[in-house]
Amino acid sequence: MELSERKKKILRAVVESYIQTAEPVGSKALAELAGLKVSSATIRNDLADLTEQGYLEQPHTSAGRIPSPKGYRLYVNELMEEQRLSLEETKQINEALHLKMQELDKVIGQAGRMVSQLTNYPAFALAEGSRRLTIKRFDLILVDSASFIAVVMTDSSVVKNKLFRLPADLSEPQLQLLTTLLNTAFVGKTLDQLTPELMRVAEHAAGGSYGLISLVVSFAMEVLDALENSPVYTAGASHLLDHPEYQDVGKAQKLMSYLTEDRSLAQALALPALEGDDTKILIGPENVADELKDTSVVLASYDIGDGMKGVIGVVGPTRMDYAKVAAKLSYVADGLSKLFGQPELPPSAPEKEE
Amino acid sequence: MELSERKKKILRAVVESYIQTAEPVGSKALAELAGLKVSSATIRNDLADLTEQGYLEQPHTSAGRIPSPKGYRLYVNELMEEQRLSLEETKQINEALHLKMQELDKVIGQAGRMVSQLTNYPAFALAEGSRRLTIKRFDLILVDSASFIAVVMTDSSVVKNKLFRLPADLSEPQLQLLTTLLNTAFVGKTLDQLTPELMRVAEHAAGGSYGLISLVVSFAMEVLDALENSPVYTAGASHLLDHPEYQDVGKAQKLMSYLTEDRSLAQALALPALEGDDTKILIGPENVADELKDTSVVLASYDIGDGMKGVIGVVGPTRMDYAKVAAKLSYVADGLSKLFGQPELPPSAPEKEE
DNA sequence: GTTTAGCACTCACGCTCCCTGAGTGCTAAA
DNA sequence: TTTAGCACTCAGGGAGCGTGAGTGCTAAAC
Numbered sequence: 170m171e172l173s174e175r176k177k178k179i180l181r182a183v184v185e186s187y188i189q190t191a192e193p194v195g196s197k198a199l200a201e202l203a204g205l206k207v208s209s210a211t212i213r214n215d216l217a218d219l220t221e222q223g224y225l226e227q228p229h230t231s232a233g234r235i236p237s238p239k240g241y242r243l244y245v246n247e248l249m250e251e252q253r254l255s256l257e258e259t260k261q262i263n264e265a266l267h268l269k270m271q272e273l274d275k276v277i278g279q280a281g282r283m284v285s286q287l288t289n290y291p292a293f294a295l296a297e298g299s300r301r302l303t304i305k306r307f308d309l310i311l312v313d314s315a316s317f318i319a320v321v322m323t324d325s326s327v328v329k330n331k332l333f334r335l336p337a338d339l340s341e342p343q344l345q346l347l348t349t350l351l352n353t354a355f356v357g358k359t360l361d362q363l364t365p366e367l368m369r370v371a372e373h374a375a376g377g378s379y380g381l382i383s384l385v386v387s388f389a390m391e392v393l394d395a396l397e398n399s400p401v402y403t404a405g406a407s408h409l410l411d412h413p414e415y416q417d418v419g420k421a422q423k424l425m426s427y428l429t430e431d432r433s434l435a436q437a438l439a440l441p442a443l444e445g446d447d448t449k450i451l452i453g454p455e456n457v458a459d460e461l462k463d464t465s466v467v468l469a470s471y472d473i474g475d476g477m478k479g480v481i482g483v484v485g486p487t488r489m490d491y492a493k494v495a496a497k498l499s500y501v502a503d504g505l506s507k508l509f510g511q512p513e514l515p516p517s518a519p520e521k522e523e
Numbered sequence: 524m525e526l527s528e529r530k531k532k533i534l535r536a537v538v539e540s541y542i543q544t545a546e547p548v549g550s551k552a553l554a555e556l557a558g559l560k561v562s563s564a565t566i567r568n569d570l571a572d573l574t575e576q577g578y579l580e581q582p583h584t585s586a587g588r589i590p591s592p593k594g595y596r597l598y599v600n601e602l603m604e605e606q607r608l609s610l611e612e613t614k615q616i617n618e619a620l621h622l623k624m625q626e627l628d629k630v631i632g633q634a635g636r637m638v639s640q641l642t643n644y645p646a647f648a649l650a651e652g653s654r655r656l657t658i659k660r661f662d663l664i665l666v667d668s669a670s671f672i673a674v675v676m677t678d679s680s681v682v683k684n685k686l687f688r689l690p691a692d693l694s695e696p697q698l699q700l701l702t703t704l705l706n707t708a709f710v711g712k713t714l715d716q717l718t719p720e721l722m723r724v725a726e727h728a729a730g731g732s733y734g735l736i737s738l739v740v741s742f743a744m745e746v747l748d749a750l751e752n753s754p755v756y757t758a759g760a761s762h763l764l765d766h767p768e769y770q771d772v773g774k775a776q777k778l779m780s781y782l783t784e785d786r787s788l789a790q791a792l793a794l795p796a797l798e799g800d801d802t803k804i805l806i807g808p809e810n811v812a813d814e815l816k817d818t819s820v821v822l823a824s825y826d827i828g829d830g831m832k833g834v835i836g837v838v839g840p841t842r843m844d845y846a847k848v849a850a851k852l853s854y855v856a857d858g859l860s861k862l863f864g865q866p867e868l869p870p871s872a873p874e875k876e877e
Numbered sequence: 878g879t880t881t882a883g884c885a886c887t888c889a890c891g892c893t894c895c896c897t898g899a900g901t902g903c904t905a906a907a
Numbered sequence: 908t909t910t911a912g913c914a915c916t917c918a919g920g921g922a923g924c925g926t927g928a929g930t931g932c933t934a935a936a937c
Contacts, residue, residue: 195900210910213901231900231917308664310674318682320664320674328672330684407760407779410772418764418772425761549929562881567930585888585929 176215178205180224181248184236188490191413193233238453238487241465245450245491252492254500262287262497266504273327273473278402280481284501285405288494290485291428293403298325300476301359302396304389307351309344317344319385321392324357325475329392333384347382350375355386360393403428414486427460428484448499453487463487467494469502473509481505526597530569532559534578535602538590542844545767547587592807592841595819599804599845606846608854616641616851620858627681627827632756634835638855639759642848644839645782649755652679654830655713656750658743661705663698671698673739675746678711679829683746687738701736704729709740714747757782768840781814782838802853807841817841821848823856827863835859 172180182202186194196209196216205212216234219225224240227233236244254262265283268276273296281294308320312332317339320330354371355363363386372382406425415421449468456466467489468482481502483494526534536556540548550563550570559566570588573579578594581587590598608616619637622630627650635648662674666686671693674684708725709717717740725736760779769775803822810820821843822836835856837848 193900197900208910209900210912211908214909217902227901229917230902231898231915233900306666308672310662312660312676318662318674318676320672320684322666322672322686326686328684328686330674330682332676332680332682405783407776407783410776410779416772418770418775421772422761422764425764429759429761547929551929563929564881564883565879568880571931581930583888584931585886585927587929 175205176219177248179212179215180219180240181244183225183234184240184244187235188488191488193228193235195233241452241487249492252496254496262500266508274399277479280505281402282404284481284483284498285408287497288483289408289411290483291403291406291408292481292483293401294481295401296399296473296477296479298397298477302393303357303359304355306356307348309348311341311344314338319388321389323396325477327396331388347375351385360390363390412486414488424460424464448495450491450495465489467498469498471502471506479505529559530573531602533566533569534573534594535598537579537588538594538598541589542842545842547582547589549587595806595841603846606850608850616854620862628753631833634859635756636758638835638837638852639762641851642837643762643765644837645757645760645762646835646837647755647757648835650753650827650831650833652751652831656747657711657713658709660710661702663702665695665698668692673742675743677750679831681750685742701729705739714744717744766840778814778818802849804845804849819843821852823852825856825860833859
């Protein structure tokens with residue numbers, strides 16, 4: 170059954186007032202607040218209906234109403250107005266987006282911290298590849314006769330390196346040979362194609378070179394593994410305590426440790442975002458994880474390029490300023506997409522063309 | 524004035540009981556608890572003396588005594604017995620110490636997380652170089668005609684790389700030239716010796732190569748800067764809420780945001796450790812930062828090698844199990860020192876000598 | 878001089894009781 | 908269908924009170 174216009178107006182007013190004050194809203198307050206020209210008694214009747222239909226809840230008989238998850242859902246779907254960010258807000262975000270382009274994981278972590286700061290809620294960030302990665306090329310750099318640097322580059326254009334120190338001597342030609350071998354045998358293989366047998370064969374071809382092949386390939390595997398299973402970064406957990414719903418230390422404690430410790434589980438919470446494209450809002454019981462049953466999550470995803478997607482999100486009480494948070498989040502996500510889209514030649518030093 | 528044996532025993536009993544229970548300790552409880560063969564009345568007299576001398580405090584007239592910072596200090600200096608870790612505990616730590624050798628900053632962050640988990644207090648970790656770093660060598664790897672990888676290695680043997688994409692063509696000989704130039708002009712220079720003039724000169728020598736020199740050197744400077752001013756990693760802030768002294772959300776909130784946000788200030792808190800060698804304990808007002816006035820900090824430092832030192836520490840209420848925490852911390856620090864001391868050939872793959 | 882027993886005193890904590898006021902649901906009139 | 912009126916409910920806050928742990932002091936015992 171479709172709600173009447175007035176009831177929608179009332180529901181919306183309840184939600185917005187409750188978001189602001191965290192106090193149950195009464196009929197009298199609503200009569201004055203919303204542009205309704207009816208008396209509090211009328212509103213009371215409507216409130217009773219809305220409560221019966223499950224959109225509102227009553228903490229106790231003699232208190233006002235608060236929105237139920239169902240109420241929030243309706244609000245988010247139909248009643249909420251897209252929040253436009255103020256000039257100041259966009260400026261603030263734009264400034265924050267001027268992050269130094271560093272290694273991918275650092276940037277992701279920074280994005281999380283930024284979002285947390287912008288919204289005053291705990292935030293998390295993660296990246297996920299939609300496909301299996303492979304190594305595109307290997308390079309070995311001789312440092313001195315007892316050490317060399319291995320540089321590997323994935324097909325997603327991430328480059329990682331590691332310094333190896335050896336117990337024995339090493340020469341340039343040897344290294345050349347190894348490089349060639351690596352580049353023939355191990356390029357273009359996904360993580361589980363890099364089998365021990367493959368290594369043994371290559372090792373054999375290399376002759377007696379102290380298992381260097383395995384050493385470098387193990388490193389490459391670590392790199393692939395780290396990229397494919399990159400962790401979830403969380404930031405600003407302490408912001409939880411800003412909000413009255415977490416004055417109860419026990420509650421705060423539970424949620425907080427879920428957010429900061431349980432990294433593997435935290436991943437579950439972002440999966441929904443990887444399907445759709447734009448901003449997603451998950452309200453209370455809509456979350457799969459039990460720990461988030463009275464918590465809401467707002468998610469936005471962005472494009473990293475090379476088949477990778479990033480997700481940033483914010484966690485907070487169901488009484489959350491969805492409009493504002495969603496607006497900020499999607500603005501940030503857009504910004505990040507653009508950032509990753511542009512070529513690597515950084516804006517920091519293009520003016521060197523004298 | 525030196526305290527009598529009995530008074531010391533009493534003080535110690537008060538501290539240890541309070542550390543366990545977080546409840547003020549009364550004379551009767553003490554009479555039974557400590558191996559003192561005197562009555563509660565006698566103890567009351569001693570307690571009164573200890574209170575007068577500032578070692579103990581009384582929350583209110585009809586409550587027992589709790590240790591003052593001065594009392595904790597005496598306890599830590601003279602009365603505390605070195606805690607020996609149980610077999611299980613050392614085993615647990617040893618297992619945790621098997622961290623994958625990754626990039627330095629990752630390892631440091633992990634160490635912090637580990638310590639927090641071991642002690643159930645928030646922990647932080649940082650690294651600090653005692654000297655100015657320089658770049659030891661540059662390598663450029665041509666990927667294709669429009670991109671190359673720059674690899675820089677510092678004199679502390681840290682290697683970093685970055686992929687550059689270019690708007691224009693590039694050839695192997697060009698790159699060779701650039702490499703030589705970089706290795707002659709910019710090696711061995713500290714951050715502030717890498718002046719714009721130096722770059723301009725080198726740029727000139729390189730001819731028209733799109734400011735590539737500056738690009739790479741800027742990257743090198745970023746690397747040096749990041750290493751010299753590496754951030755403070757904090758972990759497990761939510762553990763604060765485990766302890767009754769932070770049931771007051773306001774307090775917890777304050778300290779927590781100090782720990783997690785205010786990274787620059789958090790550095791101040793670790794400086795003391797960089798002077799001495801072994802474990803350091805800072806009790807309440809001994810801390811410089813105002814936010815830590817009723818908080819204690821336990822610090823341990825370890826050797827990273829190449830002139831770098833690491834510090835790990837733990838933050839908690841003054842009622843902290845100093846003996847245990849200090850023992851764990853110094854055990855971990857020792858472990859880390861050893862870990863960094865050993866050659867890079869990792870223990871993970873030495874068995875490849877078929 | 879030190880230790881002990883005894884005793885009066887203090888005061889946080891938890892309990893109940895009570896009042897207040899916001900907010901409700903219902904009824905009857907407009 | 909809306910409104911005014913009214914009785915009812917109930918959380919929250921304050922006052923008052925009893926309890927008990929713990930104290931300081933005094934006077935006797937060692």
